[in-house]
Amino acid sequence: MSTIVLLIVTGLGLGALYFLVAAGLSLIWGLMRVLNFAHGAFFTVAAYTGFFAAAALAGTSPWVGWFASLVAGTFVGAVFATLTEIALIRPLYRRPVGQVLVTVGLALATLALVEGAFGADPRQVTVPPWMAATTSMLGAAIPNTRFVVIVLAALVLFGLLFFLRRTRYGLIVRAGVENRDMVSALGIDVQRAFTLVFAIGGAAAGLAGVLAATYYGTIDPGRGTAMLISAFIVVVIGGLGSIAGSALAAVLVGLLQQFLNFYAAAGVGDFAVVLLLAVVLLVRPGGLLGGKSA
Amino acid sequence: MNAGAEVLLRVENLRVSIGESQILGGVSFGVRQGGITGLLGRNGVGKTTTLRGILGLLPRTGTVTLAGESLTALPVHEIVRRGVGYVPEDRDVFAGLTIEENLRLTERAGSEHRYPLVYELFPELRDRAAQLAGTLSGGQQQMLSLARALLNASNRILLIDEPTKGLSPVVVKRVAEALQRAAEVTTILLVEQNLAVARHLVRDVVVLDQGLVTFAGDIAELIDDPALARRHLGLSAAGH
Ligand SMILES: Nc1ncnc2c1ncn2[C@@H]1O[C@H](COP(=O)(O)OP(=O)(O)OP(=O)(O)O)[C@@H](O)[C@H]1O
Ligand SMILES: [Mg+2]
Numbered sequence A: 001m002s003t004i005v006l007l008i009v010t011g012l013g014l015g016a017l018y019f020l021v022a023a024g025l026s027l028i029w030g031l032m033r034v035l036n037f038a039h040g041a042f043f044t045v046a047a048y049t050g051f052f053a054a055a056a057l058a059g060t061s062p063w064v065g066w067f068a069s070l071v072a073g074t075f076v077g078a079v080f081a082t083l084t085e086i087a088l089i090r091p092l093y094r095r096p097v098g099q100v101l102v103t104v105g106l107a108l109a110t111l112a113l114v115e116g117a118f119g120a121d122p123r124q125v126t127v128p129p130w131m132a133a134t135t136s137m138l139g140a141a142i143p144n145t146r147f148v149v150i151v152l153a154a155l156v157l158f159g160l161l162f163f164l165r166r167t168r169y170g171l172i173v174r175a176g177v178e179n180r181d182m183v184s185a186l187g188i189d190v191q192r193a194f195t196l197v198f199a200i201g202g203a204a205a206g207l208a209g210v211l212a213a214t215y216y217g218t219i220d221p222g223r224g225t226a227m228l229i230s231a232f233i234v235v236v237i238g239g240l241g242s243i244a245g246s247a248l249a250a251v252l253v254g255l256l257q258q259f260l261n262f263y264a265a266a267g268v269g270d271f272a273v274v275l276l277l278a279v280v281l282l283v284r285p286g287g288l289l290g291g292k293s294a
Numbered sequence B: 001m002n003a004g005a006e007v008l009l010r011v012e013n014l015r016v017s018i019g020e021s022q023i024l025g026g027v028s029f030g031v032r033q034g035g036i037t038g039l040l041g042r043n044g045v046g047k048t049t050t051l052r053g054i055l056g057l058l059p060r061t062g063t064v065t066l067a068g069e070s071l072t073a074l075p076v077h078e079i080v081r082r083g084v085g086y087v088p089e090d091r092d093v094f095a096g097l098t099i100e101e102n103l104r105l106t107e108r109a110g111s112e113h114r115y116p117l118v119y120e121l122f123p124e125l126r127d128r129a130a131q132l133a134g135t136l137s138g139g140q141q142q143m144l145s146l147a148r149a150l151l152n153a154s155n156r157i158l159l160i161d162e163p164t165k166g167l168s169p170v171v172v173k174r175v176a177e178a179l180q181r182a183a184e185v186t187t188i189l190l191v192e193q194n195l196a197v198a199r200h201l202v203r204d205v206v207v208l209d210q211g212l213v214t215f216a217g218d219i220a221e222l223i224d225d226p227a228l229a230r231r232h233l234g235l236s237a238a239g240h
Helices: A002-030 A039-056 A061-093 A095-119 A144-166 A168-186 A189-217 A223-238 A244-261 A268-283 B047-055 B075-081 B099-106 B114-119 B123-127 B139-148 B170-184 B195-201 B218-221 B224-233
Strands: A134-137 A140-142 B007-018 B021-032 B034-041 B060-066 B084-087 B155-160 B185-190 B202-207 B212-218
Touching: A002 A039, A002 A140, A002 A168, A002 A223, A002 A244, A002 B047, A002 B185, A039 A061, A039 A095, A039 A134, A039 A189, A039 A223, A039 B218, A061 A095, A061 A140, A095 A223, A134 A144, A134 B212, A140 A144, A140 B224, A144 A189, A144 A244, A144 B139, A168 A189, A168 B099, A189 A223, A189 B047, A189 B084, A189 B123, A223 A268, A223 B224, B007 B114, B021 B212, B034 B114, B034 B195, B047 B060, B047 B075, B047 B084, B047 B155, B047 B185, B084 B139, B099 B139, B099 B185, B114 B123, B114 B139, B114 B170, B114 B224, B123 B139, B139 B155, B139 B170, B139 B218, B170 B185, B170 B195, B195 B218, B202 B218, B212 B224, B218 B224
Parallel strands: B034 B185, B034 B202, B084 B155, B155 B185
Antiparallel strands: A134 A140, B007 B021, B007 B060, B202 B212
């Protein structure tokens, strides 16, 4: 029983991280038809920014450092993504191949730069002592970081749904996911929504970068790429462009991975996820909740 | 072009190519201020392409001016904000949004003065405000698409593409009435294959054939002359 509880909470925590990366990917694809391979770079740069922000505040309360890393990482993720959209994506408007190449290039360049500057080895991050501790739940000792990640991702999910369903720009994004030409033909500058969606996606990926550091206790240059791959799978399973779909798929993928890697053998879970992807593509090519952004 | 009222929209030498094929080979015409001008022609001659070209939804060359101001270099949303409304051929309502959301998306300053007209013409849009647009019938979607364009009080001309296509006679009649009412508050450039409807609503007419304007003038002149009608529209008996 306690093992199952631990696996569920751990799977949910992993799913929460996937969701934070997948949310932006999904909205960016849905609205702009851009496969953003640079999304993992937002994650990585934010993780290192968070690390150094916390290090700079080393003398203060660990909560201050942790909170500062969260804010700094999220902010840098948003800024990096916004600049990417303005400087690299926008000039290649309606040239999908060029956009893919430029985001792949940015991803590789960022990886090389981070590795060159800070080395390829993982670095230990410090978290507040409470987070390093565990809470007992139905007999299982659950690391508190899991709860932190899950709660924050849930807040982001509700925030995004509120944005999409209740705000003017959310309305524009939902309409744009369906037919962005028609949004322009109503006199709306859809380009502004593109930039906004990149900023939001980058912020979520940045938050994921810092939270993944909290979750694993380390940062390294390569995790962003691994996250990106899982997030792409999540986005396709959930339905491209759908936030609720991404959340659902992220939870499914996280749980499936945890349970099969534990009960079958390490690696089986990851294989099963790819299998799930194949099945969804065959049975519901649009994804679980495809065609609805919110 | 007919003498009289001043020209509101002028299209000059509009060319559109998609891939290798040239769709429009230099279309030129003017739309007079007020009333409804028809854009006619057989299937596939480039009527829809002309409207999309005016809006900048397709890469094009040539010039488009609205009341003397050049629109050619502007992005689509700026062209629309200058006062060009669009009701596309396939309606293009946002299926995943409710009627109310579809309308709210379109709102601009002054829209509140247009809601009474819209709801008078199409009361079902108010009654079904919370229904998803994707679940509406074809006729209701057409009404929503028209309502969207009508909501913009700042529109000076509406480009309306085959609004009666695929609708039952009763709904065709309602749409025709709505167009007539709309023409009291704005100029309309109307693509319409239903010649009875066109004959009833339209004053000036522009005919396209193979990406070029082949006739521009009074609609009666065209439709009531069987030889002219056959030549330009490919019809044996028009104007009934
Ligand atoms: N995206 C496209 N790719 C290739 N050809 C196209 C494309 N869009 C339009 N065409 C071609 O351009 C020509 C004009 O099309 P358009 O839709 O403007 O005609 P239309 O006059 O509106 O016809 P209809 O009365 O059937 O609506 C057609 O031959 C069509 O096949
Ligand atoms: Mg057409």
